Amino acid sequence: MLESLYLNLGQHDALSDAEKALLAGAMSFEKDFSTGQDLVSEGSRPTNSTLILEGLAARYKVLEDGGRQFTSLQVPGDFVDLHAFLLKTMDHGIVALSPCRVIIAEHSRLRVITEEAPHLTRLLWLDTLVDGAIHREWIVAMGRRSKTAHLAHLVCELFVRLQVVKRTSGMSFHLPLSQAELADVLGLSVVHMNRVIGALRKVGVISWANYTVTILNWHRLQEIAEFDPTYLSMVREPR
């Protein structure tokens, strides 16, 4: 049941059976959310953290003028609010972008892990560090890449991340985001978002229909995006 978590943490360093057991022991109950529901809301002070078992979610902030910006996309195996374990107060919300099945880990149990299992603690810490690395990559994309390259980069990133947790099939993956939602990822207007998707389709590197993205030319896509997966730390080494 925690397979995707093991895949996610285990991609960076070996996870012992004892550590898997500790993680499993930290989990309490499962919960389902429907599309559009908040998994965690801004301003709250959660006493537990949420692991996605199935579905897609996103962190977001809403501004006074109603504009929304997603700051991350979360896939199965992601602890969407592990940072709240130490940050305490949520400065942003987390919303389900598709029906989501999650499992809840009490902070009190995570705290025991930090007291008694240093290596596992480092792996959880690492998980939040990869989060930060992804944020940095998004900042670069927003600031200095063309919008086409930004979208290409996002597709590359999602494909690779989903592959780790076995949620791709061939060169395709399911992406349950409307163009309006995608616009809130890239920080664009819906109209321009549509133009940018059109551009990527036109060069023939992807196809995109029925909320399914298919990469037609991985090499060329990666080139457009200048995608270098180093930041995802997908190398298994002692941590």
Place this chain on the structure above:
Amino acid sequence: MLESLYLNLGQHDALSDAEKALLAGAMSFEKDFSTGQDLVSEGSRPTNSTLILEGLAARYKVLEDGGRQFTSLQVPGDFVDLHAFLLKTMDHGIVALSPCRVIIAEHSRLRVITEEAPHLTRLLWLDTLVDGAIHREWIVAMGRRSKTAHLAHLVCELFVRLQVVKRTSGMSFHLPLSQAELADVLGLSVVHMNRVIGALRKVGVISWANYTVTILNWHRLQEIAEFDPTYLSMVREPR
């Protein structure tokens, strides 16, 4: 000598004398960098982490077309590459934006801290989590704020962060960034950067001369920026 680190970590939760001693014990030697020098370079695999004692530094990435994007600004008391302790490979560089005095902490000593001092480990982890929170705020600013609001937000953030480590005087602080460098923070052209600074000056909320920013109307500035410091976790509570 580590005053700014104690101030930085101590703003989130109390630091015991024993913990201060552990941190001090983790430090080896000091080092100086001049403006423009890399503190850490992309692709390297550091075996130590770098704490800024004095000066301003920034994380950055350079794209193929020569465009540069800063992904964070680092002030005294910041561990600029603490994440490399677990990420292992630097996926970006870190450059000195002013003369910098730093002190080096060996990863081997940090590892001992994670094995033996869980509470201090959580505080170091927290430090990297605040980093992530700042990244998220930057993403929101880049995606959905006006450029003027983005700049205003940056000024608010820097003022507050510098205040914590006692690097402000009154409502002023030193910001050794040229407009070209600032443009690489906001992801703008130099010309437009100049326009945006002009806009903030015109409404009279800041003055900016000789690399010194003075906030003339904090309330109004905060309003323009929609600045809410929650994400900086400047509340002292058990972590």
Place this chain on the structure above:
DNA sequence: GGTGCATTGTAACAATTGTTAGTGTCCGCC
């Protein structure tokens, strides 16, 4: 005191991106 360079500041124009206002299609629901 003069020279050269980095930096700020402008102007004119070009390119990108946003806004408003539609059309058409699909799909669930009555």
Place this chain on the structure above:
DNA sequence: GGCGGACACTAACAATTGTTACAATGCACC
């Protein structure tokens, strides 16, 4: 089978942002 809403897509136009080019200033260095 018809209705209504969500979504993709487009066109025309407006606003923002980038590019190129240049003037003015200040400052290190000779």
